[in-house]
Amino acid sequence: MKTFNDPEAFARVKRLPPYVFTVTDRLRDEAIARGVDVVDFSMGNPDGATPDRIVERLRSAVGDPKLHRYLNPRGLPELRASVSRWWKRRHGVEVDPEREVLVTIGSKEGIGHALIAMLSEGDTVLAPAPTYPIHAFGAVLAGAESLPVAVGPGVDFFESLVAAAERAEKRPKGLVVNFPANPTAAVGTQELFEKIVRFAEARDMFIVSDLAYCDIVFDGPKAPSMLAVPGARDRTLEFMSLSKSYNMPGWRVGFCAGNPALVAAAARVKSYLDYGLFGAVQAAAMTALDECDDEVVKIREKYRVRRDALVRHFGAAGWQVPAPAASMFAWAPIPEPFRQLGSLEFCKRLIDEAGVAVAPGIGFGPAGEGSVRIALIVDEPRVQLAAERIEKFLKKGPGGR
Ligand SMILES: Cc1ncc(COP(=O)(O)O)c(C=O)c1O
Incomplete structure (x- = not known):
């Protein structure tokens, strides 16, 4: 009798790798379950209400x-x-x-x-x-x-x-x-x-x-x-x-x-x-x-304010994030001493040790390695909280827990 216990037995499915984000999502959810107040920049999911x-x-x-x-x-x-x-x-x-x-x-x-x-x-x-x-x-x-x-x-x-x-x-x-x-x-x-x-x-x-x-x-x-x-x-x-x-x-x-x-x-x-x-x-x-059209202007402005807060606070914390001219994302190189970890490991460590979730660049294909995506879905007070934690994380360096 044929049994179905491996979705990758299907050739088409085998060519569709599981979203890498399932790994970071799980780590984020586990951290939340442990009681960590995770600041979540990982999803490209607009957070505001529909007008x-x-x-x-x-x-x-x-x-x-x-x-x-x-x-x-x-x-x-x-x-x-x-x-x-x-x-x-x-x-x-x-x-x-x-x-x-x-x-x-x-x-x-x-x-x-x-x-x-x-x-x-x-x-x-x-x-x-x-x-x-x-x-x-x-x-x-x-x-x-x-x-x-x-x-x-x-x-x-x-x-x-x-x-x-x-x-x-x-x-x-x-x-x-x-x-x-x-x-x-x-x-x-x-x-x-x-x-x-x-x-x-x-x-x-x-x-x-x-x-x-x-x-x-x-x-x-x-x-x-x-x-x-x-x-x-x-x-x-x-x-x-x-x-x-x-x-x-x-x-x-x-x-x-x-x-x-x-x-x-x-x-x-x-x-x-x-x-x-x-x-x-x-x-x-x-x-x-x-x-x-007026609602679009308000929504764009909300992202702009968040972008400015992100670049300012993360920069002050020691992570120079290039300001995106458009979209709802910043695309940031992994800070130098951590780069050799790769984007997935860096994201895991950032969730585990700093309670901050961002998306690993590798999730967007091999060409994304070396960077992470930070979604503009967090308002300034929590951006500031994330930056304070990131500052400590960066100071400890890749060896320190
Ligand atoms: C570049 C790009 N295209 C398309 C989509 C899909 O949007 P929709 O909600 O219309 O399916 C997204 C969603 O994140 C996106 O980032």
Whole structure:
């Protein structure tokens, strides 16, 4: 009799390593269970409440029986119209809500299914490294492979892209980009986006662009949209999420827009898998996109204040954390005497000995080693508490407990 006692007996699962964060999450939870008051910077999980207007719209929409049914799997036409207005207002880009927009169950689901739609066994796709896991592992879900493109502080992303394409044994089918970036907080410029589109045109590649943090920019110009580049629409699918801009991570609302054939390909795969979002959530998403620009400003400001507090207090404690220009993360090199421990061991020690949780860089792929990601989800008083503990931890050095 065949027994099932190892999920990795399945070839696809074997290629999906367990999230490294499960290790640090366990250590954090054990420390909390021991009574340690852990200051937790480890998750990219917006902590604020969803704005009242959006919650109220959900409350009123939930009573409408029309919204209780299976609905259009591409998303309600009214929500697609809101998405189209968002792109016009935010990026000056016209998208046709009928053919060029798809509503997704959060952008993670959308990116994953779009890559499944566009890639097959034997294909490759260029993806940033280090990066948010679905950018690289969407290819694995599709039976394909991703090829790393270095991104991060001091790295010229375009040069990395060219080098990665030259290293590739055969032409990659597409490329994934994410600016502002998780976890490195790297930002993209209009000029970079133009070069990426020309690069993809020359090699006949598709582009998946992830704008999840495009509203969370503190310094410099606003984050550009790939779709604003002339010619991009021939080959681009661009994703946006309501999770960060409107504090709605648990609602699972995202959307994408771009080339009609790429939209249709992703929609075809999704049509076999889901019926889209609960209609009342879609109604609330319309309120977010159409009426809550002021809330986005407040949310961005909250992250900015936290960023400034983090850089100031950690710096005073002896850990010079580069100030991120965008995103809800700081990407910090491990302090020198601890670097040889590696990011996972450093994070374990920081939880155990200082009661401070951050995410190990290795969790975002081998290219993330040497750094940790610090999420801007903690207000100043507890940032200060964390910094006081870190100061003592750093003074003891890697040998001391
Ligand atoms: C870069 C990036 N893209 C996409 C997502 C997924 O967001 P969503 O909640 O829309 O699935 C995240 C979430 O952390 C992210 O960091």
